[in-house]
Amino acid sequence: MTPVPVSPRRRRRGLVAALVGALLAIAGIAVVAPPAQAADQGSGFGTWAPLSAHGWHGSMLVGGVHTYCIVPGLPLPTGGTTDHGSSDSAAGLSPHQLAGINMLVSTYGQTADPVQGAAVGWAVKAIANRTETLHAWGYRGDxxxxxxxxxxxxxxxxxxGAxxxxxxxxxxxxxxxxxPTTTATLSLSTDPADARRGSVAFDAAGPGTITLTHAVFADTGAAELAGAAPGIAYPITAVPPTDDGTPFSVQATVHGSAGWAPAVRHFTTPGQQxxxxxxxxxDFAAEARxxxxxxxxxxPGLSTQVAEPEAQGGPFIDDVDLQAIEGVWPRGADGAFVTISATARVYRTETVLPESGDVPAEAQHVGDLALTTNPAQGPGVYRVTSDWALPGPGVYTAVWQxxxxxxxxxxxxxxxxxxxxxxSFGVATQMVTVAAPPPPPQPEQPPAAQPPAPLDERPRALAATGPDGSTARLGGAGAAAVILGAALLAHLMQRRRRAESSPR
Structure with missing residues (x-):
């Protein structure tokens, strides 16, 4: 520690303290002080005594804590020592001195190594008063x-040397x-192009731990990041807290160590060190919202189902089912569902074509469809009817976007x-087929005229225009038979009348 001689100033301060104590005792005033305990030899070199030829260079153990002298020139504190707890004004030292001493006794001073303990002791006293520390034992250099x-x-x-x-x-x-300063600021940003993205950053005297609410760190997927450095913007991904689609806010907090406190745990020993x-x-802490x-x-996405896969014409009628294929259907600040507009182009082909990602070159664009969802309904099925008619036979396919x-x-x-x-083009549920009408019935045709017979097959012409002899004979016989029959009929009728008129 210090040499035997004590400066007059130190001697006068001790005498004043003794005098004040005596006067208080005479007046009967009870002085209440924190409980005291004796300091024990810690780690270092030299003689463990208040005053000695070469002093003690190292730590003093008080309640198991290694402590170090901060007032060069006073005797070694071997007597009853009082613990005053953390103090930011110990021995009249500045905040910068106290922060440096606090770092030394905290980082290196709690040791059983005598070399390290002695080195800490010398450094602490040099921080407190470099000039008096250097020259206390007769050294005159710097x-x-x-x-x-x-x-x-x-x-x-x-x-x-060590x-x-x-x-x-x-x-x-x-x-x-x-x-250190305990002030800290924390900020959150939102990507104007994508509200799910953004970043969080803080400004403080040291590293800290950031904790997110309703968001995660984009790199890790975790809601907490330990050892975050000040001044760095860390990307985040916002996560809605509910599935009702309402707007939400991300919150963040940060806490960490600002540095070594500008204070020490202060111990005093009456008349000594x-x-x-x-x-x-x-510590520092901050929060943001x-x-x-x-x-x-x-x-959003959709699926379709035409009202009638086969039709005779008329409008194109499609039932469109709009749903959220990722996430939930959102709501606005007023609670109404966000509206989504969808459009479709309708194409005609001669036959059913296979499903494909692109519209085939032979497909003919014939009309468009459009719908906008109802803010009171949001997702669900909407029927869409074209304001134009299917123009004729063919296969009609709607492609929505x-x-x-x-x-x-x-x-x-x-x-x-x-x-x-x-x-995609060609989904079976998006096609309507219009069949060609059957051909009209044909009228019955008259029998086809027979062509004239060849000349060698025609009947021979009569030699003369009058009947021949055999024809005349047949005619005469017929006429005679008719006359005979008529005469016989007349005779029979006459006999019948006579018979009816004769007496019975």
Whole structure:
């Protein structure tokens, strides 16, 4: 510790303290003080006594805590020592001195190694009062390492070099310690093109742990990030807390260590040294919330079913089922469902073509369909009827599309940038077939005229225009038979009348 001689100033301060104590005792005033306990020898080199020729260079154990002298020139505190707890004004030291000493006794001072303990002791006293520390044992130069060697040459010459080197290193490290600030700021940002994206960043005196609510870190998928560095924007992905599609806000908190506290655990021993123990670090904390609720982002899609797969004509009628294929159907701030507009192009082909991602070259565009969802309904089935008629026989196929570029301004934030959903061509449920009408019935045709017979097959012409002899004979016989029959009939009728008129 210090040499036997005590400066007049220290002697006068001790006498005043003794006088005040005596006066209080005479007046009968009870002084209540924290409980005291004796300091024990810690780690270091030298003589464990209040005053000695070469002093004690190292730590003092108080309740198992290694403490170090912070008032060079006072006797070693071997008597009853009082623990005052953490103090930001111990021995009148500045915040910068206290932060550096706190770092040394916390990081290196809690040790059983005598070399390390002695080096910490010298560095702590040099931080508190470099000039008095260097010259306390007769050294007149300005090198801390040389002052250590000068003082330990008689009691630990084999360790003086190591102690001096460590003391220089510890002293420089303590001087570099900044007085921490407990203020911290935390900010959240939202990607204007995609409300699911954004970042979180904070500004503080040291690293911290960020915890997210209703979001996760994009790189890890976790809601917490330990060891986050100040000044770095960490990408996040927002996660809706419910499945009802309502807007929501992301929240974040950060807490961490700002650095070594500008304080020490202060111990005092009446008439002897003030010593310093660890006072720990100071913490910072901050929180943030989205400036405005985030819209729910989703991916809509649809399926179709024509009303009649076969028709005779008329309008094209399609039942369109719109649903969220990823995420949930969002709502606006007013609670109504976000509207989605969908359009379709209807094509005609001669026959049914296989399903494909592209529209075949032979498909003829014949008309369009369109629908916009009802904000009171949101997802569901909507019937769409064309305002034009199917133009004739063929196979008609509707191909539906949802395009972010054709949506209402209020809907766009709910879709991924450039979002497009495209239906395939040739899905069986999207086709209507119009059959060709049957041919009209044909009238009955008259029998075809027979061509004239060849000349050699025609009947021979009569030689003369009158009948021949055999024809005349047949005619005469017929006429005679007719006359005879008529005469016989007349005779029979006459006999009948006579018979009826004669008396009976």
């Amino acid at each position: 090198s801390l390492a040389e002052a250590v060697h000068w003082s330990l040459a008689s009691i630990a010459p084999e360790h003086s 102690v001096g080197s460590l003391a220089e290193s510890y002293y420089a490290e303590a001087l570099a310690v900044a007085v 003030d010593t310093a123990g660890p006072a720990g670090r100071v 989205d400036a405005a609720p985030r819209p729910v982002v989703f991916s 949802i395009d972010a570029g054709s949506q209402a301004e209020a809907t766009v934030p709910h879709l991924e940038p450039g979002y497009v959903w495209q239906e």
